[in-house]
Amino acid sequence: MLLYTSCDHRYPDSRIETRLTRYPDLNINHFSHISLPFSPHNPHYGQYGDYEYASQLEHRGFIYGAYNPLEVEWFEMLQKLKCVRHPRRQLTYNPDFEYLAEQITQFILSN
Secondary structure: OEEEEOOOOOOOOOOOEEEEOOEHHHOEOOOOHHHOOOOOOOOOOOOOOOOOOOOOOOOOOOEEEOOOHHHHHHHHHHHHOOOOOOOEEEOOOOOOHHHHHHHHHHHHHHO
16 A cells, blocks of 8 residues: 655554655645556656646746645745745646556456
8 A cells, every 4th residue: 555645654564655745846745545546757747738727847936745725725824924935836747656556457457
């Protein structure tokens, strides 16, 4: 089982593998649940996707993660008040997608 987490957790059960969700070089704090099934190469939701709110690399002013619309508005207000440096946006793709897909494939083939 894969467990995505923003903190480094270890579990005594060796079947539980944790994967960190922090990618500072991509301005990603954590994953949104809706981002998990989408590759960074997805033409609509990926890094260069055509979706208006896609988590695009050239939008370096945002911090991406699991934020709902109310939190996005809250952080925009805080940023305008200069309480935070960057507004937040919901992450639209999984930067760990290739690993996730590989693990799912291995699970299916072994069972």
